[in-house]
Amino acid sequence: MTTLSIFHQDRPETPEQVVHDPAEIARLLKEQGIRYERWPTRALPAEATNEEILYAYQDEVAHLKAESGFVTADVVSLSSDHPDKETMRRKFLDEHVHSEDEVRFFVRGQGLFYLHLDDRVYAVLCRQCDLISVPNGTRHWFDMGPEPEFTCIRLFTNPEGWVAEFTGEDIASRLPRYEQLAGAA
Numbered sequence: 001m002t003t004l005s006i007f008h009q010d011r012p013e014t015p016e017q018v019v020h021d022p023a024e025i026a027r028l029l030k031e032q033g034i035r036y037e038r039w040p041t042r043a044l045p046a047e048a049t050n051e052e053i054l055y056a057y058q059d060e061v062a063h064l065k066a067e068s069g070f071v072t073a074d075v076v077s078l079s080s081d082h083p084d085k086e087t088m089r090r091k092f093l094d095e096h097v098h099s100e101d102e103v104r105f106f107v108r109g110q111g112l113f114y115l116h117l118d119d120r121v122y123a124v125l126c127r128q129c130d131l132i133s134v135p136n137g138t139r140h141w142f143d144m145g146p147e148p149e150f151t152c153i154r155l156f157t158n159p160e161g162w163v164a165e166f167t168g169e170d171i172a173s174r175l176p177r178y179e180q181l182a183g184a185a
Helices: 022-031 050-056 058-068 085-092 178-184
Strands: 003-008 017-019 035-038 072-078 102-117 120-127 130-134 139-143 150-156
Touching (some): 022 120, 050 150
Antiparallel strands (some): 003 017, 003 120, 035 130, 072 150, 102 120, 102 130, 102 150
């Protein structure tokens, strides 16, 4: 179940609010300028290639490209047997910003986006069917957990793909990690 946990940045031990209803999650995130939607998924074989995944969602991807000016889309997939899973996890665990929107559609599995908005942190446990778009310049980080299992379609305006500017803030280390929040969901 998709879950939104809202923390005050000065009291990161316990969330002020926890929401499970997708419509309420969408409403609360929209108030903060974050796009969140639920899309139907397609029946794809477990061994579907990146090209097959993009083909299955070609209409949705084309719509987002036309609507927001994205020039490229790809698929990122990680599983618990990946030899570099810990290195990959650490790469995204520090607060950073991008010069373009970060868009992810979860084809399978789950991951946890943390959005640092003013004095609150919105932790969104995204699951299969979830689309999230984090606007450029938004302070955030991502936790895939110690045993990652997810496949996402990503869209970019920059053909170079994922480029981050780290803020140097330590807030990400003060909030509960994936293990605590995904287990509680």
